[in-house]
Amino acid sequence: MDQRDSAGPKLEFESALTHFVERAEEMVNSQARMRDLIRINNELTSNLDLTNVLRRIVEIGKELLNARYAAMGVIGDERRLEQFIHVGMEPEVYEQIDHLPEGKGLLGALIDDPQPVRLETIASDARSSGFPAFHPPMESFLGVPIRVREEVYGNLYLTDSLNGAFSSDDEELAEALAATAGIAIENARLFDDSSYRARWSSALAQITSRLLTDDEGDHLQVIVDEVRGLADADLVSVALVSEGGGEIVVDHASGVGAEELVGRSFSLADSFAGDALSDGEPRLVDEQKRFESHGFTDEALLGNSMVIPFGPSDNRVGILAVTRTSGRLPFSGRDLDLGVSFASHIRLALDRAESQRARRRVALLEDRGRIARDLHDHVIQRLFATGLSMQGTAAIVSDEAAGQIAAQIDELDAAIAQIRQSIFAMRRDPESTSVSLRARILEIVDRVSGQMANKPRVTFSGPVDLMASGTLTDDIAAVVTEALANVVRHAHATKAEIAVIAASGQVSIEVTDNGVGPGDSPRLSGLDNLRARAENQGGTFAIHQASGGGTRLAWSVPT
Known part of the structure; x- marks a missing residue:
C-alpha cells in the first residue's frame, strides 16, 4: 500500500478527533458557565438589598466573563447616569481621575440605543470619546442593557477581556446575566419600597399618636x-x-x-x-x-x-x-x-404649639391677676391708711416734724403710683397687640431693659390714655424710644426714670438718667426729630442737666 494512502485517513481522523475535543471543551465550558449562571441566579434573586445586588452584579460580571474591569451605569432622569458602580480599578487610580463617566460617548450610545455592543478595540468605534487623564487604558469592550420589566434600568459594561477579546458566547452570557440582574433588581426594589413605606408609616403613626396625646x-x-x-x-x-x-x-x-x-x-x-x-x-x-x-x-x-x-x-x-x-x-x-x-x-x-403658648399665657395672666388683686386690695389700702394717719399726725406736731412727715407722705404717694403701674403691667398680656399709650410705652421699656443694668422706672399721672390719642400717641412713643436709645448709647447711665403726665390740657414726658449729663454742647443730632414733633403739636422740647447729675429730657404738648 502506498504510504501516502495510509497517511490520508490518519490525518482525517486526527482532524476529526481534534474537532471533537474542541467541541467537548466548548461543551464543558458552556456547562460550567451554565452552572455558574444558575448559581449566580440563585445568589442574586435571594439578595434583597438593592445596594448589595448592584455591587454583586458588577463583581459577578467581571468574574464570569473573565474581564479586567466591570461597571454598571444606573440611568436616572433626563437619561443621565445617576450611579456608576465599578470594580477592578485600583483606589489610588480612581482618586486621580477627575470625574466618573457621565453617560456620554460610547456609554451614552448604549443609553440612547439599548442594544448589546461588542468591540475588539474601543478606540476603533467612532462613538468613543476617549478617556480622562490618569484613566487606565482599555481595549476590548462589551456592553449590554439591563431591563426591569419594560424599563431600561441601566447598562452592564465589561472591558479588557483576559482572553484577548470578547466572543459571541460572552455576549450571550452577558445578556443572560443582564436578564437575571433585571429580575434581581426588580425584587430588591419591591422589597426596598415595601420596607421603606413601612418605616414611614410606622413613624407617621407614632407622630400622630404623640400629637394627639402629648x-x-x-x-x-x-x-x-x-x-x-x-x-x-x-x-x-x-x-x-x-x-x-x-x-x-x-x-x-x-x-x-x-x-x-x-x-x-x-x-x-x-x-x-x-x-x-x-x-x-x-x-x-x-x-x-x-x-x-x-x-x-x-x-x-x-x-x-x-x-x-x-x-x-x-x-x-x-x-x-x-x-x-x-x-x-x-x-x-x-x-x-x-x-x-x-x-x-x-x-x-x-x-x-400655639395652643400650648395660649395655655401658658392664660396661666401667667391668671397668676398675675391674683397678685394684682392682692396688691390693690391689701397693700395699696394699707398704704392709703398709713398716709391718712400720718397726715393726721402732721397736724398736731411741730412745723419741722410736719415737714418731714409730709415728705414721707409724698414718698408713699409715689410708691402707690408705682404699685398701680406694676398692677397695670401685670394685667397686660405681653403677647397681645395693644394700641393704648400705657401699653406701648411699657413695650418700649421692655425692649430696652435688657441693655441696661436696671430696668427703667415708669410712672403715669392723670388720664394718659384718654388725653393722648391718634398721632399724639405715635409722637409720645417716638419720644420715649429716642430718649431711651440716647440713654443706652450715650449717657452710660445705670438708672433711668420716665414720667408721663396728663394734666391741665397738656401731656408731658420727662426722662431722667444718672449718666454723664448733656455737657456744654448737648448732642441733639439724634433728637432733632423730637423737637420737630413738639413744634408740630405746638409744644416744647428741652434737655437740661439733672439736679443730681445726668440728663433730664422734657417734652410737652397741648391736647
Whole structure:
C-alpha cells in the first residue's frame, strides 16, 4: 500500500478527533458557565438589598466573563447616569481621575440605543470619546442593557477581556446575566419600597399618636428630626411665611448648618419656595439648579431637594425643605409622596404649639391677676391708711416734724403710683397687640431693659390714655424710644426714670438718667426729630442737666 494512502485517513481522523475535543471543551465550558449562571441566579434573586445586588452584579460580571474591569451605569432622569458602580480599578487610580463617566460617548450610545455592543478595540468605534487623564487604558469592550420589566434600568459594561477579546458566547452570557440582574433588581426594589413605606408609616403613626396625646414638648422639632432620618437627608427645615407675605423665615431645622439657618429669612420672589406656595404643589429640585438666584443660600438647599408646601388649601403657611448634600442621589417620587404625608402633620404641630403658648399665657395672666388683686386690695389700702394717719399726725406736731412727715407722705404717694403701674403691667398680656399709650410705652421699656443694668422706672399721672390719642400717641412713643436709645448709647447711665403726665390740657414726658449729663454742647443730632414733633403739636422740647447729675429730657404738648 502506498504510504501516502495510509497517511490520508490518519490525518482525517486526527482532524476529526481534534474537532471533537474542541467541541467537548466548548461543551464543558458552556456547562460550567451554565452552572455558574444558575448559581449566580440563585445568589442574586435571594439578595434583597438593592445596594448589595448592584455591587454583586458588577463583581459577578467581571468574574464570569473573565474581564479586567466591570461597571454598571444606573440611568436616572433626563437619561443621565445617576450611579456608576465599578470594580477592578485600583483606589489610588480612581482618586486621580477627575470625574466618573457621565453617560456620554460610547456609554451614552448604549443609553440612547439599548442594544448589546461588542468591540475588539474601543478606540476603533467612532462613538468613543476617549478617556480622562490618569484613566487606565482599555481595549476590548462589551456592553449590554439591563431591563426591569419594560424599563431600561441601566447598562452592564465589561472591558479588557483576559482572553484577548470578547466572543459571541460572552455576549450571550452577558445578556443572560443582564436578564437575571433585571429580575434581581426588580425584587430588591419591591422589597426596598415595601420596607421603606413601612418605616414611614410606622413613624407617621407614632407622630400622630404623640400629637394627639402629648401636650408638652416641641412636636415640630420631633417631626423635622424624624423626616431627616427617614429620608436619609442631610438637612431638613421648616420655614413659615412672614406676616407681610413676602418672605419665609426658617422656624425649625435639623442637620447640616441647622443652628445657623434657624431664624434666617429668604425672599419668596422668583424662588422655588414661592412657586410651591403659589400653586400648592410639592416639587423635586435638581442640584444643577442655581439656588442662590432663587432666594436660597447653600445652607437652605444644598443639593437635590424636596420642597413641600403645607397649610390649609386656601392659605399655604410654609414649606418643608428636605435636602441632600451635593453629589448624593436625588430624591424620587416615592420620597416626595411620603414627605407630603409628614408635611400635613406640621400644621397640626404648629396648632398644638400655639395652643400650648395660649395655655401658658392664660396661666401667667391668671397668676398675675391674683397678685394684682392682692396688691390693690391689701397693700395699696394699707398704704392709703398709713398716709391718712400720718397726715393726721402732721397736724398736731411741730412745723419741722410736719415737714418731714409730709415728705414721707409724698414718698408713699409715689410708691402707690408705682404699685398701680406694676398692677397695670401685670394685667397686660405681653403677647397681645395693644394700641393704648400705657401699653406701648411699657413695650418700649421692655425692649430696652435688657441693655441696661436696671430696668427703667415708669410712672403715669392723670388720664394718659384718654388725653393722648391718634398721632399724639405715635409722637409720645417716638419720644420715649429716642430718649431711651440716647440713654443706652450715650449717657452710660445705670438708672433711668420716665414720667408721663396728663394734666391741665397738656401731656408731658420727662426722662431722667444718672449718666454723664448733656455737657456744654448737648448732642441733639439724634433728637432733632423730637423737637420737630413738639413744634408740630405746638409744644416744647428741652434737655437740661439733672439736679443730681445726668440728663433730664422734657417734652410737652397741648391736647
